[in-house]
Amino acid sequence: MFRNYIKLAWRKIKADKMFSILNILGLSIGLGITLLLFLFILHEESFDTMYSKKDRMARVLVHLTDDESPETWCGSPPAVGSTAKNTIPEIENTVRFYHYAFGQPASISVNDKNLIEPRFFYADESVIDIFDLEFTHGNPKTALARPNTIIISESSANRYFGNDNPIGKQLNLENYKDFEITGVFKDFPNNSTIDCNTIASFQSTNFAKNPTWDNASFETYIVLSKNADLASVEKKISKLVSQEVSDPWYSLSLQPFSKIHLYSSNYQDSYSARIGNIEEVKNLSLLAVLILVIACINYMNLITARSQKRHKDIGINKTLGASTKSIILRFYAETALITLISILFSIILAIVAVPLFNQITGISINYRNLFTLQFIASLIIIWVVTSLIAGSYPALHLSRLAPQVVVKSGFKSKTSGLLIRKGLVIFQFTASIILIIGVLVVYQQINFIKNRDLGFNPDKILAVSIGAAENKNSINSLKNKLQNSSNIVAVSSAQGFPGVDVSGRSIINPLTENGYNIKTNNADSEIIEVLNLKLLAGEKLPETKAKNDSIVDVILNKKAVDFLGISPEEAIGKKVQLSLGNNSYVKGVVDNFNYSSLREGIGAYAFHNNATREFHNYLLVKFRGNDIGGVIEEVKDNFEDFIPNSAFQYSFLDKNLERFYTSEKRMASIGLSFSILAVFIACLGLFGLAAFTAEQRSKEIGIRKVVGASVFKITKLLSLEFLFLVAISLVLAFPLAAWLMNSWLQNFAYRIDLNWIIFIVAGVIAIFIAIATVSFHAIKAALTNPVKSLKTE
Template sequence: MGLAISILLFMFIVREKSFDQMYAKKENIYRVLLHREGNHGEETWASVPAALAPAVKQSIPEVEKTARLLKHDFGGSAFIQANEQDFVETGLYWSDPEILNIFEVDYVYGNPVSPIDRPNTTLLSKSAATKYFGNRNPVGETIIVDNDKTLEVTGVFEDLPENSTFDANVIASFSTTNFSKNPSWGNASFETYFLLSPSTIPSDTEQKIQHILDKEMAPEDQWYSFTLQPLAKIHLYSAGITDSYSSRNGSITEIRNLSLLALIIMLTACINYMNLTTARSQKRTKDVGINKTLGASRKALILRFYIETGFITFVAILLGTILSILVIPVFNNITGQNLNFNIIFSFQFFMAFIAIWILTTLVAGSYPALYLSRFTPRKAMYSSSSKGSIASVIRQGLVVTQFSVSIILIISVLVIHNQMEFIRNKNLGYNPENVIAISTMAAHSGGNKNTIMNNFKVLPEVSEVSMAQGFPGVDVSGRSLYKDNATNGSTNIKTNKAEASTTEVLKLQMLAGQTLPAVKAEGDSLTDVVLNRQAVEFLGFTPEEAIGEKVNMQLGNNAYIRGVVEDFNFSSLHEPIGAYAFHNYNSEYEKFLLLRFNSSDIPATLEKFEKVFKETVPDSAFEYTFLDKNLEKLYASEQQTARIAMLFSILAIFVACLGLFGLAAFTAEQRTKEIGIRKVLGASVVGITRLLSADFIKLVFIALLIAFPLAYWISERWLEEFAYRIQVNWQTFIVAGVLALLITFATVSFQAIRAAIANPVKSLRTE
């Protein structure tokens, strides 16, 4: 069991560490990171200005290739028309052609020399080509993106591996976008990759990039700096890095925790083996004594015990490997992973197999071999396993260690569960339930959007309708909010272009003033703004004082505060609430139709919504998301961590119980005569059960004293990652302690009761 669980964890770790290892130039590929001072300390972005790549390519010769990536609509979905059908594509990237030389895709169809050098050209992955055009060669065909851009298919590439950070299904020419013309140093929305020459020192390149920045911008205007992140570090070392387009993010912390958990489970299994072997030492010592009398050396006996342990371990590894293969589908289903048993047949796994076998044999066999082999023939023949013997003390110490670890795992699982429940039930400042967001990217004209809103307003299932650039849980534009219209004293603010009814759809609490105007007259140069409490407090106003004040937040020269809403969690609970604004400035467009509905028949309601949408925008796919479901995606990694931690913690505790079960069985066997005598003298089953369980319960109490402070420290470290979190309270420790005692008692009492109800005559006559 211990080896099967550890092998499963090892397979997961190997898969996570295999990311991006398939690229031949991986050692020289770097992603550019942007660093800036945020409201709550330094922020790191995975996106940088579009002007950086061409400037570096022109000025730094050791940078052999540069490529910018823009995920369609800054991370949104694309609506594709192909072969007279409508599709939703979540993996469309606009890219410079050099990306194909940096990541090296394999071609199925088309000319690999210059497939996306021209504007309005695109490459499709094999799966995307099959989805859009069936099994025929699509080179020369066209696709239409968002009813706006017509792209010629110039090639088809093999699907990128599942363990590739670059996850494109469609790669379109960056020169098609407006961002390729006069690239800016201000709009940092583009992931950028460099291919450095093999002898290049990244830190030297970073200094040269800073020299370029100094030439392009005055020091007082430089609100960011750059560093280079190696490709090998991207998947596991990007926690805390925002604005990354890849959907395949891992965590080195999770890998370290799972590695530690695998080690704990293996040590628990080894402790079980050592405990049971030393418990049997009274029977084995006569064997040792006879062998030594007949001339066996201590070295030969040590070798014999290690060979015995090695054989058991080898059989256990084979059985554990088979068991791990069988439970892979269950593991994938519980954790959402995509493990493949092919990892087992890799050279890396074979070497790990040998290493685990040797290490487990050495650890598990160490104490039995060294302890039993040291007996003299006389001592071995007449040794007794008194309660206070060294073997007994060591055995008790190992049990305490096991249960200290088990209690820490129980507390950790409880803390993770409580934090996830806290997030799920926290008042976010808005109501995401019964709200659906429908993407309207394919409906560009304002008249078309008004028609969509009007068509949905008349539906009896719809109580509120609005259009907005984004919604809580979806990133919107980032700007700076300045105090007193000055260029000094600013804070970061998220801005969302929205209709008047957005605050009502989200059920935001209005503190002062009014929401945005329902109609804005054509030619009106005023910008109406609704701020949250955080924003007006930064400006130094109360909500009432802020109404009518002019505000400088890069929304034109005539932006005035019209209303103030209570703070709400527009991002994840990892971050404190920052400044936020709804506005009607014409710099962005409203991409989502927000509907608050009152129907409990979700399938029928969705079917009706889709029908109305398709009647209004017939050449667009119907893509929607529920706000409460979208909110869950913000904590997907924590939910995965919680599931994996809970699964393997339960298994680790189960392995510990197996050892305790065996040890209790042997203890009961050792005290068979004592139990028989006590029963003859009138002892009850309850009394004997209490007698046999008492020693183990005492050990659990010692384990509780050791585990509680360690578990508290570990829990506090994990909770520090959340701006909004629970407090680790004493009830958690009480629950963990009670669970540990119940688990121990249930495990031990089975053997104790079995011994207590045995026939004393049978026990006594076997002397």
């Protein structure tokens, strides 16, 4: 019996090729998009599932206790891990990570080659056991047991040494320390939060010898013993702060390891370059379901548009004794067959589209995941669910019609059926209009961010890594040489720059004794000129400083001065407390500037010249003209002259700032691409309903033509009905889109106001698409010979 249903379904598909192609095309595109989005979602949810102890692991988080500017940091003090392991019995093991120079790229030398290593880490030797590192060379039990030893990934070993065995060879870091290579481990998977290329023994650092409680720059992971309670351990770790720190400015909590990838986007100072966003996953999951529903609705409209031709077939079958159940099964068999064909095509579409999708999203999903057991099971579920949803209306509605009714010559579907189909089209276009508005708003917000006055000018500034410079004289000589170039406006050396994290401290108001979070950046006198900051009072940092001068000159931004409760002019010469020494004085005040993401408000910021604290890691070169290649080449040549034993690495300030909005750009790109396809699928549904309406009203059209109606009037008559459906969709979509996009914009401290022009543009696009879609059938019906439509059987 089932075999006969499949044969009948195949005959029906072949009998009406155009509508079968439209059905398969709509479902294939919808399912193809859904498969791509599911691949992305599964990739994001697969993070960190490869580690054997994952269910017992957690990361230590630091929460700043400042109520005015609360922050959560992924880094924690180095003393937390060692103290917790020794005092809390439920903790089986811990590991501390320290990203070289607090996150700066490292310059390394191997075999007379100078290379830049952006993922250079120090870690406790327990990292090997906790993260299941698989060695290809060396002994994992002793690889990091001694100071000045290092293990490297397979890809790094190949990059440094080619096919040679690197064990026992030396790796020089920044011209000041040699490490013995004692192991080679297989690269961390691309769905691992931990993504180190090189891991040096933590014993090689001063932090191992003297772990402190005041430098929260170390990611700390703990492994609980079996059956230990995470909440109970978290309370014990929190108590350590009050026991060990006399005036605690932070508190501690534990983040389950499984939550790290998707639930850390709002946290600061994460070492990982692979941070996901649970909101993005939720939004794309919703988009996947929405597009699948649109595709199913499209199928319903297209299949019922041809129902007029199916009525007599159903009536005859019922007259001959076919049961309602058998007719329902026939419809479902037809739907299941079309859906199965569509799934096969959608797999091909997904495989072809994966490279483009990876380019848009900036990640690396593998099309081979389509053929895993998990995904095949998901495909079967999608096939069954899609078949049940898409086939529900034609199967349940048409199968219930009485045979004596459907065999009548003038039979037409009930008004309720037409209303349902119109309702489905309204749903499709409402969803499509919301998608169009969403894409327009996201792009407008990104454009607003791109063009907003940040309080400084990031254009045409080259940031060159100088961490490997042998001494200050080398840096000064390089600066002086570049400043004499006609292509260069100004040169400054600094610890960091806007878009790159610097030190976090607390500034104290002497009147209230309250603290406020502040970012501090060790810089030279030219930093204001290079960044084009507006000096409100005082003057820039001094160009030179005597060797024995204990005075620390500080330039505050207006936010910091506002916290102190004084004006910029009053701040000049005032002593300031921000953990830079007892002789820190305000030298100048600059206007506020956005040094971080525009999702966040402007915080307190300070430049200083305390040489005993942080080091200058970057040379900032502000250049003129459009010969960017020439400037880079000039800077590189001079760099190699004055800092010869270091690899040349540079970036642009404006590009560094753009990384804050990777998620939004990814969402905008995915949203634009898939919204276009979703609208196309919706148009197929509208196309089907237009065909259905033209078929239903064929005699009416014939009569109108006989009595003198023009092609234009008939086309207008048919088109206005669909424009009315689009108008209803606009009325429903506008308030929903406004609510959704206002909610999304709340994530930004600086955002656009929703403009009525966006809604008008979306409405015009929807109306244009609707007219273009229905005009084909409207004009075709208007041009049909009335004699044919008025014939009776």
